[in-house]
Amino acid sequence: MRSGPEAKFAVPRLTAAVLHIGRDVVPAFAGTTLAGACLRANDGVAVESHMAKSSLSFVCQNCGAAYNRWQGKCEACGEWNTLSEEEGATSVPVSIRSKRKGRQFALESLSGKSQDAPRLSSGMTELDRVTGGGFVRGSVLLVGGDPGIGKSTLLTQATSMLARAGHRAVYISGEEAIAQVRLRAERLGLADAPVQLAAETSVEDIVSTLSEGAVPRLIVIDSIQTMWTDTVESAPGTVTQVRASAQALIRFAKKSGAAIILVGHVTKDGQIAGPRVVEHMVDAVLSFEGEGSQQFRILRAVKNRFGPTDEIGVFEMTGLGLREVSNPSELFLSERDLGTPGTAVFAGIEGTRPVLVELQALVAPTSLGTPRRAVVGWDPSRLSMVLAVLEAHCGVKLSGHDVYLNVAGGLRIQEPAADLAAAAALVSSLVNAQLPTDAVYFGEVSLSGVVRPVAQTAARLKEAAKLGFGRAVLPESARGEAGDAGLALNPIGGLTTLVAEIAARGTPRGNRESSRDATVVEKNATPARFRRENG
Ligand code: TYD
Numbered sequence: 001m002r003s004g005p006e007a008k009f010a011v012p013r014l015t016a017a018v019l020h021i022g023r024d025v026v027p028a029f030a031g032t033t034l035a036g037a038c039l040r041a042n043d044g045v046a047v048e049s050h051m052a053k054s055s056l057s058f059v060c061q062n063c064g065a066a067y068n069r070w071q072g073k074c075e076a077c078g079e080w081n082t083l084s085e086e087e088g089a090t091s092v093p094v095s096i097r098s099k100r101k102g103r104q105f106a107l108e109s110l111s112g113k114s115q116d117a118p119r120l121s122s123g124m125t126e127l128d129r130v131t132g133g134g135f136v137r138g139s140v141l142l143v144g145g146d147p148g149i150g151k152s153t154l155l156t157q158a159t160s161m162l163a164r165a166g167h168r169a170v171y172i173s174g175e176e177a178i179a180q181v182r183l184r185a186e187r188l189g190l191a192d193a194p195v196q197l198a199a200e201t202s203v204e205d206i207v208s209t210l211s212e213g214a215v216p217r218l219i220v221i222d223s224i225q226t227m228w229t230d231t232v233e234s235a236p237g238t239v240t241q242v243r244a245s246a247q248a249l250i251r252f253a254k255k256s257g258a259a260i261i262l263v264g265h266v267t268k269d270g271q272i273a274g275p276r277v278v279e280h281m282v283d284a285v286l287s288f289e290g291e292g293s294q295q296f297r298i299l300r301a302v303k304n305r306f307g308p309t310d311e312i313g314v315f316e317m318t319g320l321g322l323r324e325v326s327n328p329s330e331l332f333l334s335e336r337d338l339g340t341p342g343t344a345v346f347a348g349i350e351g352t353r354p355v356l357v358e359l360q361a362l363v364a365p366t367s368l369g370t371p372r373r374a375v376v377g378w379d380p381s382r383l384s385m386v387l388a389v390l391e392a393h394c395g396v397k398l399s400g401h402d403v404y405l406n407v408a409g410g411l412r413i414q415e416p417a418a419d420l421a422a423a424a425a426l427v428s429s430l431v432n433a434q435l436p437t438d439a440v441y442f443g444e445v446s447l448s449g450v451v452r453p454v455a456q457t458a459a460r461l462k463e464a465a466k467l468g469f470g471r472a473v474l475p476e477s478a479r480g481e482a483g484d485a486g487l488a489l490n491p492i493g494g495l496t497t498l499v500a501e502i503a504a505r506g507t508p509r510g511n512r513e514s515s516r517d518a519t520v521v522e523k524n525a526t527p528a529r530f531r532r533e534n535g
């Protein structure tokens with residue numbers, strides 16, 4: 001029993017209740033107090049109560065696992081200090097005991113016709129490329145990204161385009177006041193677009209408002225962390241609230257056929273804040289990335305039920321909002337350090353599109369016992385692998401050097417094809433030899449030091465030729481696929497050959513360092529094992 005405001009209703013605190021609203025049964029989760037239930041009752045709702053144990057629960061804010069007592073570490077995801085107390089977290093639906101007879105529904109055939117085009121183009125080519133051709137009816141998309149990266153800007157632009165094309169587009173902001181959203185639209189030159197705007201955070205209010213009139217074609221919820229639903233008691237932003245709000249919105253999308261975009265915040269380690277479970281519930285997860293100091297923004301699909309996940313959309317943040325970049329290579333190479341040792345141009349592929357980008361390496365003698373290895377924009381374990389291969393097979397000694405590798409422009413490369421370009425940049429920096437400025441590099445390096453072929457050789461070469469490059473360093477075995485790209489080809493069978501070629505261009509750095517450099521790459525870069533065996 002509980003005293004306080006609820007006591008005057010003379011009914012025990014409800015820890016579980018079933019609310020009947022019309023024909024639908026909505027489970028009120030454990031922990032719902034009578035005060036809440038009575039509010040509903042005033043709206044013409046019948047309340048059924050079951051006595052159950054009070055269920056205060058501790059929920060991991062990282063993965064959503066629930067515990068009945070506090071502990072330092074979450075057993076489910078292994079994170080420390082992520083458990084926080086939430087009321088009504090264990091949402092055991094009691095409605096199972098409902099005596100309502102199930103509603104009958106019609107079963108359909110697979111070949112049925114949908115009345116409408118299932119996809120709607122956003123009017124922004126780069127955005128459509130990532131979603132796989134536009135927003136799918138009834139789908140829910142999660143857009144994650146650091147604060148200030150431009151999520152609201154991107155979605156304001158997308159909703160305005162759709163609204164101008166005559167579709168009903170709704171923008172619900174839970175973070176900014178209407179005046180702030182308007183100010184942004186004005187700045188973007190989109191103030192005249194007939195977007196329907198609201199600053200709301202209650203999911204029930206949003207769903208009931210949007211159920212009126214024509215079904216909106218696109219609804220933006222900015223952001224899911226600010227939304228709350230009164231079916232659960234936790235504070236907005238907690239795992240339970242975020243999950244329940246997302247569930248309610250997803251239900252609405254599926255039922256109405258509107259496409260919904262949820263904006264999600266990202267924690268400092270790059271996860272979408274709150275529950276990972278939201279990622280599993282939605283149809284697609286897009287991540288909006290970029291270095292704060294740089295103008296480039298990259299939209300990437302992390303998950304997509306209706307399209308590819310390897311495409312990227314490239315944008316540039318300007319004073320007038322996000323500008324689409326249809327030729328990213330030009331952008332990534334626009335501020336090249338021509339004539340500096342340690343830079344190599346990698347001919348990469350992002351999805352279906354070739355992208356040329358500069359890799360920058362710095363190899364410097366270390367003053368530490370354990371040399372530093374730092375990498376931005378590439379996989380650190382692939383860097384370690386390339387360094388090990390250079391050391392083991394090519395006679396390049398790096399154990400006394402700090403190594404830094406950076407992908408210019410804030411791009412994040414995931415292809416193993418960047419191995420060769422990374423190796424070229426590293427050796428170039430080590431021996432202080434400038435690489436030819438008109439050369440591109442691509443190829444995967446195996447643990448034995450062999451340069452292996454990679455996919456889409458012709459597309460990479462074509463892009464390089466288009467941007468004015470004169471030669472390509474590529475795997476020997478890929479020569480057959482090269483065709484006539486209009487570039488001079490320099491096929492490489494093993495990493496040793498590359499190291500020897502670069503070392504031959506080297507110039508000593510100065511008196512103090514010259515003796516050191518001479519010993520760093522041993523004569524003719526003979527493989528270590530060969531030297532041992534042959535004296
Ligand atoms: P915003 O879309 O509010 O970011 P998010 O919603 O991801 O937090 O974008 C904020 C940043 O974008 C802000 O630092 C200013 C910059 N910006 C521009 O450079 N140009 C513009 O036209 C707009 C609207 C924003």
Ligand code: MG
Pocket residue numbers: 151152153175222
């Ligand atoms: Mg925002």
